[in-house]
Amino acid sequence: MHFKNKRVLITGGTSGIGKAFARVLSQKGAAVAVCARRQEALKKLQSVIPGIVTISVDLSKKKEIACLKKILQKEMGGIDILINNAGKMAQFDVSDGFPNRYENEIALNLNAPVELCRLFLPQLLKRDRTAIINVTSGYALWPNKTSPLYCATKSALHFFTKSIRWQLENSTVKVIEVLPPLVKTPSAAKKGGMDPLVFAKKVISQIEDGKTEIKIAEVKALSIFMRLTPFVIDRVLRKM
Numbered sequence: 001m002h003f004k005n006k007r008v009l010i011t012g013g014t015s016g017i018g019k020a021f022a023r024v025l026s027q028k029g030a031a032v033a034v035c036a037r038r039q040e041a042l043k044k045l046q047s048v049i050p051g052i053v054t055i056s057v058d059l060s061k062k063k064e065i066a067c068l069k070k071i072l073q074k075e076m077g078g079i080d081i082l083i084n085n086a087g088k089m090a091q092f093d094v095s096d097g098f099p100n101r102y103e104n105e106i107a108l109n110l111n112a113p114v115e116l117c118r119l120f121l122p123q124l125l126k127r128d129r130t131a132i133i134n135v136t137s138g139y140a141l142w143p144n145k146t147s148p149l150y151c152a153t154k155s156a157l158h159f160f161t162k163s164i165r166w167q168l169e170n171s172t173v174k175v176i177e178v179l180p181p182l183v184k185t186p187s188a189a190k191k192g193g194m195d196p197l198v199f200a201k202k203v204i205s206q207i208e209d210g211k212t213e214i215k216i217a218e219v220k221a222l223s224i225f226m227r228l229t230p231f232v233i234d235r236v237l238r239k240m
């Protein structure tokens, strides 16, 4: 899969991993559009990446998502690659109660990528060498103790991605999943982690090599240990 001259929509492209994807893909000759909520961050991105299309939208609101297709049709004539990257992680313990508007996390992490697939798939199917790239997490494969809805939404998106990859395997649409390790971004669960630009370059290079399930660093290592010693991994993870 190559990115030159492809029209790409990146959700949550103003910060962290999404912003790094926007920079790497622009350098590769793709026409990039990003969407996020904060206008200032979108404006700032326009000065960093000239020619980038920016759209302000709250993806946790289904009504707002509908406008994206029209805007992108007008600005770029549609898209070839959809990158569902925007996501958030709320940490809470159910014994202390659920956070207010907990359903927004489900709407952003799961409903929005599914709805964007529904909206854009018809045009992706009509074009040559298109792709849907869903960003999940290592927590899509195993849960942690601190963010139950995050783990639930990411594992749901993981299986949605795998299932539609099988459905679309004879079509022009490649279905790719990126399972990031800890990456140094404003919303990372812990301190430290990989530099977002280094991470984005590794991911894009693996996609160019034809990989469809991208596991890097500790996610790659843990998924191997999970298969070999599931009980040990379970015991370790429940303490994290």
Ligand SMILES: NC(=O)c1ccc[n+]([C@@H]2O[C@H](COP(=O)([O-])OP(=O)(O)OC[C@H]3O[C@@H](n4cnc5c(N)ncnc54)[C@H](OP(=O)(O)O)[C@@H]3O)[C@@H](O)[C@H]2O)c1
Pocket: 011, 012, 013, 014, 015, 016, 017, 018, 035, 036, 037, 038, 039, 041, 057, 058, 059, 060, 085, 086, 087, 088, 089, 108, 135, 136, 137, 138, 179, 180, 181, 182, 183, 184, 185, 186, 187, 188, 189, 193
């Ligand atoms: N960083 C990590 O260690 C890590 C590890 C595993 C998986 N991931 C996954 O990687 C993806 C990117 O994470 P990140 O750490 O790069 O996040 P980030 O730096 O916090 O960036 C999140 C982006 O999403 C946008 N966004 C948030 N809520 C939104 C909403 N309701 N509607 C539209 N846009 C919204 C934000 O812009 P606005 O706030 O302006 O809307 C921002 O552009 C997420 O799916 C995350 O779960 C990250």
